Amino acid sequence: MIVLKFGGTSVKSLARIKNVASIIAGTAKQDSVVAVISAMGDTTDYLVKLANQASEKPNRRELDALLATGEQISAALVAMSLSEIGATAISLTGRQLGITTESIHTTARIVDINTDRILKHLKAGLIVIAAGFQGMTPDGDTTTLGRGGSDTTAVALAAALGASTCDIYTDVSGVYTADPNIVPTARLLNEISYEEMLEMARVGAQVLHPRAVELARKHGIPVRVRNTFDSDHPGTTLKGLEFMEIYRPVSGVTVDRDQARLAILKVPDRPGIAGEIFGALAEHRVSADMIIQAFHEDRSVNDITFTVKRSDLETARKALGEAAERTGAEGILADEDVAKVSIVGAGLLDQPDIAARMFTALGRAGINIKMISTSEIRISCAVSDKDGEAAVRIVHDLFHLNEQE
Amino acid sequence: MIVLKFGGTSVKSLARIKNVASIIAGTAKQDSVVAVISAMGDTTDYLVKLANQASEKPNRRELDALLATGEQISAALVAMSLSEIGATAISLTGRQLGITTESIHTTARIVDINTDRILKHLKAGLIVIAAGFQGMTPDGDTTTLGRGGSDTTAVALAAALGASTCDIYTDVSGVYTADPNIVPTARLLNEISYEEMLEMARVGAQVLHPRAVELARKHGIPVRVRNTFDSDHPGTTLKGLEFMEIYRPVSGVTVDRDQARLAILKVPDRPGIAGEIFGALAEHRVSADMIIQAFHEDRSVNDITFTVKRSDLETARKALGEAAERTGAEGILADEDVAKVSIVGAGLLDQPDIAARMFTALGRAGINIKMISTSEIRISCAVSDKDGEAAVRIVHDLFHLNEQE
Numbered sequence: 001m002i003v004l005k006f007g008g009t010s011v012k013s014l015a016r017i018k019n020v021a022s023i024i025a026g027t028a029k030q031d032s033v034v035a036v037i038s039a040m041g042d043t044t045d046y047l048v049k050l051a052n053q054a055s056e057k058p059n060r061r062e063l064d065a066l067l068a069t070g071e072q073i074s075a076a077l078v079a080m081s082l083s084e085i086g087a088t089a090i091s092l093t094g095r096q097l098g099i100t101t102e103s104i105h106t107t108a109r110i111v112d113i114n115t116d117r118i119l120k121h122l123k124a125g126l127i128v129i130a131a132g133f134q135g136m137t138p139d140g141d142t143t144t145l146g147r148g149g150s151d152t153t154a155v156a157l158a159a160a161l162g163a164s165t166c167d168i169y170t171d172v173s174g175v176y177t178a179d180p181n182i183v184p185t186a187r188l189l190n191e192i193s194y195e196e197m198l199e200m201a202r203v204g205a206q207v208l209h210p211r212a213v214e215l216a217r218k219h220g221i222p223v224r225v226r227n228t229f230d231s232d233h234p235g236t237t238l239k240g241l242e243f244m245e246i247y248r249p250v251s252g253v254t255v256d257r258d259q260a261r262l263a264i265l266k267v268p269d270r271p272g273i274a275g276e277i278f279g280a281l282a283e284h285r286v287s288a289d290m291i292i293q294a295f296h297e298d299r300s301v302n303d304i305t306f307t308v309k310r311s312d313l314e315t316a317r318k319a320l321g322e323a324a325e326r327t328g329a330e331g332i333l334a335d336e337d338v339a340k341v342s343i344v345g346a347g348l349l350d351q352p353d354i355a356a357r358m359f360t361a362l363g364r365a366g367i368n369i370k371m372i373s374t375s376e377i378r379i380s381c382a383v384s385d386k387d388g389e390a391a392v393r394i395v396h397d398l399f400h401l402n403e404q405e
Numbered sequence: 406m407i408v409l410k411f412g413g414t415s416v417k418s419l420a421r422i423k424n425v426a427s428i429i430a431g432t433a434k435q436d437s438v439v440a441v442i443s444a445m446g447d448t449t450d451y452l453v454k455l456a457n458q459a460s461e462k463p464n465r466r467e468l469d470a471l472l473a474t475g476e477q478i479s480a481a482l483v484a485m486s487l488s489e490i491g492a493t494a495i496s497l498t499g500r501q502l503g504i505t506t507e508s509i510h511t512t513a514r515i516v517d518i519n520t521d522r523i524l525k526h527l528k529a530g531l532i533v534i535a536a537g538f539q540g541m542t543p544d545g546d547t548t549t550l551g552r553g554g555s556d557t558t559a560v561a562l563a564a565a566l567g568a569s570t571c572d573i574y575t576d577v578s579g580v581y582t583a584d585p586n587i588v589p590t591a592r593l594l595n596e597i598s599y600e601e602m603l604e605m606a607r608v609g610a611q612v613l614h615p616r617a618v619e620l621a622r623k624h625g626i627p628v629r630v631r632n633t634f635d636s637d638h639p640g641t642t643l644k645g646l647e648f649m650e651i652y653r654p655v656s657g658v659t660v661d662r663d664q665a666r667l668a669i670l671k672v673p674d675r676p677g678i679a680g681e682i683f684g685a686l687a688e689h690r691v692s693a694d695m696i697i698q699a700f701h702e703d704r705s706v707n708d709i710t711f712t713v714k715r716s717d718l719e720t721a722r723k724a725l726g727e728a729a730e731r732t733g734a735e736g737i738l739a740d741e742d743v744a745k746v747s748i749v750g751a752g753l754l755d756q757p758d759i760a761a762r763m764f765t766a767l768g769r770a771g772i773n774i775k776m777i778s779t780s781e782i783r784i785s786c787a788v789s790d791k792d793g794e795a796a797v798r799i800v801h802d803l804f805h806l807n808e809q810e
Contacts, residue, residue, distance in 0.1 A: 014458040047478070053419040054482045055489040062488070065496050066481035069474035073452070076471035077459045083467070084460040091470050096545065140501065 001122070002027060003166045005036040005132065005154035010169055010228035011074045012041035014081075021081035023169065023231045024127060028087060032122045034161065036132045036154040037078050039070030060105035061141060064134075067106075068094065068142045071131035071150070079129045089127040092117070094134030094142065099153070101135035107146035110135060110153075113160035130157060148209020155212045159219035166216065166223045167235075170207050173227040174236030175200065177252045177401035182389045185402035189251060190234070193241040196251050199344040199378040213238065247347035249354055250399040255388045259338040260313040261370065262288075264320055266301040266330035273327060277304065280323040286312045290340070290373040290380060301330075305371060307338060307382060338370065339388025342380040343395055354399075355379050361398045367391055406527070407432060408568045410441040410537065410559035414576045415633035416479045417446035419486075426486035428574065428636045429532060433492060437527045439566065441537040441559040442483050444475030465510035466546060469539075472511075473499065473547045476536035476555065484534045494532040497522070499539030499547065504558070506540035512551035515540060515558075518565035535562060553614020560617045564624035571621065571628045572640075575612055578632040579641030580605065582657045582806035587794045590807035594656060595639070598646040601656045604749040604783040618643065652752035654759055655804040660793045664743040665718040666775065667693075669725055671706040671735035678732060682709060685728040691717045695745070695778040695785060706735075710776060712743060712787060743775065744793025747785040748800055759804075760784050766803045772796055 004027060006020050017040075024035045047066050051058040058066075075091040082089035094101075098114035121128050132150025135143050145152050151168060158166035175197065178186040192200070194217035201210040207225050216223045216238060226235035241247075267273055274293065281288055288306040296303055308316045313336060320332050341362075348354055358379060362369060367390065371382035383391050396402065409432060411425050422445075429440045452471050456463040463471075480496040487494035499506075503519035526533050537555025540548050550557050556573060563571035580602065583591040597605070599622035606615040612630050621628045621643060631640035646652075672678055679698065686693055693711040701708055713721045718741060725737050746767075753759055763784060767774060772795065776787035788796050801807065 014455065017459060050419065050478075050482055051485060054422060054485040058485045059488045062481040062484045062496055065498070066478055066485075069477050072474050073455075073471055076467040077455055079467045080456060080459040080463045080471075083464045091467055093470070093547075142498075 001032040001034070001161055001163045003034045003036065003154050003158040003161065003163045004169060005150060005166070006038060006169045006228060007150065007171070008038040008041050008044070009171045011037060011078065014077070016228070017074070017077050018081050020169070020228060021078055021085060021087070023228065024078070024089075025082060025085055025087040026231075028127050031164075034118060034122070034128045034130055034157055034163070035078065036130045036150055036157065037071060037075045038132050038150040040074045043070040043073070064105045064142050064144045067144050068131070068134040071133050075129045075131040082127060082129070087127055088125065089129050090121055091129040091131065093131050094153075095136040095140065097130050097135075097157070099135035099156070100138060101143045101145070103137040103139065103141070104143070106144055108135060108137075108143035110145070110156050113156060115160050118157075118161065148211045151209040151212030152215060155215045155219070155221055155223065158221045159215065163221070166221050168208055168212075168223060168225050169228040169231070170225060171228060172207060173230055173233045174225045175207055175252070178254070178392055178396045182255065182392050183396045186396065187402050187404070189236050191237045191239060191244065192251055193244055193346050194238055195241055195377055196344050196346050197238050199342070199375065200252055200254055241346055244346065247350070248345050249347040249351045250343045250345040250401065252345075253341065253343045253392050253395045253399075253401065255392045256340045256342075257385055257388050258310050259307050259340045259382065260310045261305065261307050261335040261338045261382060262313070262316055262320055263303055263305040263333040264324050264329050265303050265333065266296060266298070267304055267324075268328055269300055269302050273302075274304065276327060277320070277323045280319045281308075281316055284315045284319045286316045286319065288316075290371055290382060292371060292373065307340060307371070310336060335370075337385050338382050339385045339391075340380050340382050341388060341391040341395065342378055343399070344378045346377050348377050348379065357398060358395055361394050362391055365390065365394050367394075406437040406439070406566055406568045408439045408441065408559050408563040408566065408571045409574060410555060410571065411443060411574045411633060412555065412576070413443040413446050413449070415574055416442060416483065419482070421633070422479070422482050423486050425574070425633060426483055426490060426492075428633065429483070429494075430487060430490055430492040431636075433532050439523060439527070439533045439535055439562055439568070440483070441535045441555055441562065442476060442480045443537050443555040445479045448475040448478070469510045469547050469549045472549050473536070473539040476538050480534045480536040487532060487534070492532055493530065494534050495526055496534040496536065498536050499558075500541040500545065502535050502562070504540035504561070505543060506548045506550070508542040508544065508546070509548070511549055513540060513542075513548035515550070515561050518561060520565050523562075523566065553616045556614040556617030557620060560620045560624070560626055560628065563626045564620065568626070571626050573613055573628060573630050574633040574636070575630060576633060577612060578635055578638045579630045580612055580657070583659065583797055583801045587660065587797050588801045591801065592807050592809070594641050596642045596644060596649065597656055598649050598751050599643055600646055600782055601749050601751050602643050604747070604780065605657055605659055646751055649751065652755070653750050654752040654756045655748045655750040655806065657750075658746065658748045658797050658800045658804075658806065660797045661745045661747075662790055662793050663715050664712050664745045664787065665715045666710065666712050666740040666743045666787060667718070667721055667725055668708055668710040668738040669729055669734050670708050670738065671701060671703070672709055672729075673733055674705055674707050678707075679709065681732060682725070682728045685724045686713075686721055689720045689724045691721045691724065693721075695776055695787060697776060697778065712745060712776070715741060740775075742790050743787050744790045744796075745785050745787050746793060746796040746800065747783055748804070749783050751782050753782050753784065762803060763800055766799050767796055770795065770799050772799075
């Protein structure tokens, strides 16, 4: 059994929906197929716009009832298109798929999947077309899963059904060593570990939502990222590190230009102060990244610097300003001119010279590094926005990522 | 308790949805309210177009899954708009409303309504916003109710809930003695019997679907037709003939210009022949009206003439041609140039001179009558299409329908 998932650009028009139907029908010749479908193109954005016109702060239960229709529409159209080419398919909503979620609207997590109905249809020889992004509360109300919802639906169904593979069809052929729009010599990766993919996804690669990658890792589901418009291409396979053929020191390099930097200066050095500051941001639903707490000459205070999404800067600046007053900090600094350049590789930590080589190469090119943060398999540098893409090219060249392994 | 229903033009835009929300909130100040909402403007047509692009003959189950989203979208937006003005509302899909239908897709009839959930929400002080036009099969699949579906939802809910009134909000102030676009002096009727409304609806008045009128008559639900854009106006009340203050000989005059005439000539006069002919039409889902079987000089054969919708003419012509060959009839005639002008009145049969006066007035105006058919409370004449509107004005004047009763 195979689970397929098609994103919004793959079903943007009827012509594309027919292409998707032919991929599904082709796969169904050999395997039982459950295909998860996203809303067509900009449907979700359109529905959100309507909701914002109806209400300044739309009721979240109603927002879910509204948004879930987007995937129901595309799923029904895919099922119809399959009938048209002689395949028998049935579209199912989140409820009909047996997906129970928390009773939390717009960002519900899946609690349980009762696969009885899906299995019944598969046994009867039907292709199951699943409306992505949605489930129901135990009371039978519609919920949506939030960002990355359809990816999550696909991986969760694959786990619940014990599927052999989960193929995520998107508009690129897989995961590249860098964005080919920035680095023309970027190379497609045949395989990548869940862990690397998580870091790649978090720092700007758009192909697969981190939440779905985490779920796939947890359940050990082999996920393939494939191209809807070049469906013969094998794409990139995600697998556990333990199954990787090669531990590459550097698998890819990414840039996230939607970044800004904030600093709170001379915060009193006492326990709980960081929790207070980032709690204030969390209250406003702002996520902070690259958090650095630097020693100050005056040992009784600290400077804390971090990055946020540029679109969150104003909210964050306000929340941080209030926190500064409350905590007796000296003040805050904001810097919109930030891009985050990262290298990701499962073998990074084995080779401590990698970081130094990256910093040196950027310095030689005259690119100033504003901040550095690292994880086990990632090194990120904040640079000036104008330097972001050049930095990606420099690092891609430095580690010869264009060359076959 | 009051059931309200708002048609597609009433919720065509967000501005109109906000107007609808304010009517609902105003009504809810005095009564418990269930408001049935149609899909926004042309949404259903748009979804049907998508379906027809996906498949030449869309799978009917999938078509229902697709179409039901239209009303779910508008219901959620109305509920949001109510929250915005401080009212608490909850939108419910056909399934959540407890509406069980036959397992027949795209034209399902309601089998049962379990009102538990609606009553629970009403008791909690909520306004219930019902997605019209839809229900679910006993297996939990979405169905739609076909033409007039949202009107039917409203009247069926009113019956199941024992509502005191069912207000059908549309884009006119009620039922007129004639189409005001054709007859500028047309007068709004304060009340009309279900029976008259049925005849009016069948012959071209668009305000309320006959199916909903029949249901209202069966359950004795007082239905009011009211104007969304002039909500202070009392509109027209539908009630049982026994409760009518006045039996008018003629309540209104209508014209249906979407008509064509077909005849099958010299059909052998033997039992079952009419069933054979109209069975052939029914197989192609063509409804025939004004069926007239005329004696022929040659007593062994008959001519049978009837009208169909003009859009059905080609299908009907083909089916009838085949029936002519099978039955040994001489041939068929088709005439596209037909409009059907009808007068409707509960007191018609008490006054046999009415028909004669109508025919005479049309004749004096030089309008040729091609066919005549009558029911207990209706007299219809088929005339040339170009004469249709003039005929309406002549008949309206003849019976002084512009004058107050």
